[in-house]
Amino acid sequence: MADQLAIGSRSGLKPALPLLLPAYLWLTVAIFLPLSAMVFFSFMTDLPLAGKEWAFTLGNYAAFFSQSLYSTLLFASLRLGLEVTLWCVVIGYPAAYVLAKVLKGRSREAIFLLVILPFWSNGLVRIFSWAMVLREGGILDTALNAVLPFKINIDLMYSYPAVIIGLVHSYVPYMVLTCYLTLQAIDDSLIEAGRSLGASRRQVLRRVIIPLSMPGLIAGAALIFVPVVGSFMEPRILGGRTGTFYGTVIEDQLVAVFNWPLGAALSFILLAVVLIILALAAPVLRRAG
Amino acid sequence: MAGVQVANVSRSFGAHKALDDVSIDFADGGFYALLGPSGSGKTTLLRQIAGFDFPDSGRIAIGGESVERVPVEKRRIGMVFQNYALFPNMSVADNVAFGLSVRGEAKATIATEVQRALDLVQLGKLGGRKPHQLSGGQRQRVALARAIVTKPRVLLLDEPLGALDKALRVDMQIELKRIQREIGITTIFVTHDQEEALTMSDRIGILRDGRLVQEGPPEEIYDRPQSEFAATFLGDANIFRGDATGTGIKLPDGTTIAASTGASVPAGAKASCAVRPERIRISTGAGKPHPANANTLKGQVSKRIFAGNNSTYFVDRDGQTLKVIVQNTGAERLVEGQPVVLSWSPDSTVLIAA
Numbered sequence: 001m002a003d004q005l006a007i008g009s010r011s012g013l014k015p016a017l018p019l020l021l022p023a024y025l026w027l028t029v030a031i032f033l034p035l036s037a038m039v040f041f042s043f044m045t046d047l048p049l050a051g052k053e054w055a056f057t058l059g060n061y062a063a064f065f066s067q068s069l070y071s072t073l074l075f076a077s078l079r080l081g082l083e084v085t086l087w088c089v090v091i092g093y094p095a096a097y098v099l100a101k102v103l104k105g106r107s108r109e110a111i112f113l114l115v116i117l118p119f120w121s122n123g124l125v126r127i128f129s130w131a132m133v134l135r136e137g138g139i140l141d142t143a144l145n146a147v148l149p150f151k152i153n154i155d156l157m158y159s160y161p162a163v164i165i166g167l168v169h170s171y172v173p174y175m176v177l178t179c180y181l182t183l184q185a186i187d188d189s190l191i192e193a194g195r196s197l198g199a200s201r202r203q204v205l206r207r208v209i210i211p212l213s214m215p216g217l218i219a220g221a222a223l224i225f226v227p228v229v230g231s232f233m234e235p236r237i238l239g240g241r242t243g244t245f246y247g248t249v250i251e252d253q254l255v256a257v258f259n260w261p262l263g264a265a266l267s268f269i270l271l272a273v274v275l276i277i278l279a280l281a282a283p284v285l286r287r288a289g
Numbered sequence: 290m291a292g293v294q295v296a297n298v299s300r301s302f303g304a305h306k307a308l309d310d311v312s313i314d315f316a317d318g319g320f321y322a323l324l325g326p327s328g329s330g331k332t333t334l335l336r337q338i339a340g341f342d343f344p345d346s347g348r349i350a351i352g353g354e355s356v357e358r359v360p361v362e363k364r365r366i367g368m369v370f371q372n373y374a375l376f377p378n379m380s381v382a383d384n385v386a387f388g389l390s391v392r393g394e395a396k397a398t399i400a401t402e403v404q405r406a407l408d409l410v411q412l413g414k415l416g417g418r419k420p421h422q423l424s425g426g427q428r429q430r431v432a433l434a435r436a437i438v439t440k441p442r443v444l445l446l447d448e449p450l451g452a453l454d455k456a457l458r459v460d461m462q463i464e465l466k467r468i469q470r471e472i473g474i475t476t477i478f479v480t481h482d483q484e485e486a487l488t489m490s491d492r493i494g495i496l497r498d499g500r501l502v503q504e505g506p507p508e509e510i511y512d513r514p515q516s517e518f519a520a521t522f523l524g525d526a527n528i529f530r531g532d533a534t535g536t537g538i539k540l541p542d543g544t545t546i547a548a549s550t551g552a553s554v555p556a557g558a559k560a561s562c563a564v565r566p567e568r569i570r571i572s573t574g575a576g577k578p579h580p581a582n583a584n585t586l587k588g589q590v591s592k593r594i595f596a597g598n599n600s601t602y603f604v605d606r607d608g609q610t611l612k613v614i615v616q617n618t619g620a621e622r623l624v625e626g627q628p629v630v631l632s633w634s635p636d637s638t639v640l641i642a643a
Contacts, residue, residue, distance in 0.1 A: 192341055193374035195361045197388035197439060207391070211378045 042264035060265030077246035081229040092175030100183035158240030175220035182216030291352025292317035298347030322486035325496035367436030382416035388439035406438040520563035551640035559643035568637035
């Protein structure tokens with residue numbers, strides 16, 4: 001026993017290398033190389049393709065600071081990220097609680113399947129199906145008017161709420177899953193202990209369950225906030241003219257305008273801003289957890 | 290402080306009757322053990338008293354007040370859980386303070402009360418630690434301090450010593466008893482450990498399959514078990530089965546065994562006798578039986594287990610193996626295969642109705 005322990009600690013990383021190598025090789029090739037290329041592009045005046053002349057420049061980064069449009073859109077995107085994350089907490093946390101603490105056996109499996117289902121459907125299909133629901137004369141409009149005695153006009157299509165609805169739908173499973181994992185790890189006897197000490201269900205939730213499930217909430221929030229800030233598909237399809245966000249501008253640069261250097265520079269500014277926000281939030285969140 | 294009355298409580302989970310018409314009166318200030326094998330309903334009963342679950346029928350009263358439909362947080366009970374259930378996100382002091390703090394007590398009051406409770410369990414200096422920095426015995430004490438700091442009417446303990454090793458368990462038994470006496474709180478203690486039940490409690494209730502088998506002070510249950518189950522579950526017992534004669538029983542082979550304690554069973558009915566292994570004398574057969582009216586049986590030693598201060602002899606007799614425990618006083622030891630005579634007083638023989 002002691003011998004095995006000694007061998008395990010002496011040999012260190014070496015036996016683990018064959019296990020680590022595939023993942024790190026893949027990460028290097030698939031992420032690090034293209035990303036370095038994009039860093040390189042972001043400092044160029046033009047793409048070196050098709051024999052065009054190019055030089056190094058800081059102009060792409062300067063563009064972000066010289067035109068207020070970019071920072072306005074970045075703020076709009078950050079706000080979008082925040083709102084979608086909050087809605088995901090509001091919708092996802094109670095669902096995760098019920099899954100982890102109320103349902104058992106078959107019914108839990110069934111509800112779990114419904115949560116995971118969005119992952120198995122194509123993202124574009126999901127968004128277009130929302131378009132059918134939200135537009136005027138669409139499914140929601142028709143259904144509500146069929147039930148309600150008075151005439152109302154539901155036309156959420158091409159609006160900010162439509163973008164929020166589409167994004168929350170896409171990302172809420174992450175919140176449910178991360179919160180479910182931490183909630184499930186909380187021993188039921190802790191809840192019973194709290195109540196035996198005279199705490200109401202609400203007090204137990206606020207003082208025991210939420211603090212103990214904070215890691216799941218934080219993980220879920222990070223998983224949702226970051227991609228939502230850079231999202232472009234949902235804003236473009238469901239937001240129409242109102243759906244111009246930082247992510248759609250980057251997409252325009254890369255896909256429509258073919259100004260890769262500017263697109264790359266805008267992407268890295270976004271990355272930097274997100275990292276700064278996460279770094280600033282880390283100590284606060286750690287204390288809360 | 291208050292007594293607890295459980296009257297005709299039944300609870301079923303589907304087709305399974307977890308509690309079947311159980312009635313127990315827990316006296317104010319007493320230390321009561323609920324003893325039974327797993328699945329006997331002892332934990333279910335404790336949870337009914339705590340209020341985590343409500344009975345299908347019957348009445349539960351704490352301090353004379355009916356509580357069978359009162360939720361747990363309004364019952365003013367203190368509970369210690371098998372796994373301690375300390376809040377891992379809070380310090381020891383915050384754990385103990387929880388009950389007072391949800392009640393909205395003043396900060397200064399909380400601090401004094403918490404310190405007093407921690408002193409009582411001899412952890413006065415560890416208030417700043419987190420639960421994971423404590424040993425099992427210390428966690429146990431924190432759980433106890435947390436349960437009693439709110440001055441509950443009754444203290445409920447769900448196998449609280451089950452996770453501790455033997456030496457620590459004995460320490461905690463003494464400690465728990467000391468604290469219970471000091472604050473004089475009505476205590477109900479669930480255990481499957483008969484030794485724990487015997488040494489700690491004023492009264493014991495033995496449960497089996499959701500029913501109360503017997504209830505009374507430990508000595509009474511040990512000396513006068515009313516069923517074969519009670520006799521063998523609380524302590525060891527040799528059981529003889531036969532037909533009642535009015536003064537004892539007659540075994541199928543014609544041997545009579547006189548019994549002067551226990552139930553009165555009409556002659557001719559089926560009955561059994563229970564004899565504790567330490568009440569039986571074992572000898573090579575020389576000399577007269579003592580006392581003169583002692584029950585005697587012949588047998589043959591099949592096995593001897595030496596346990597330091599005592600030895601257990603297994604004696605074969607007419608297809609039955611009897612157990613005899615003898616103090617090791619330095620007298621001659623009997624060897625396996627040796628023919629022996631067993632004798633014991635009718636006073637030590639308990640008659641049990643079948």
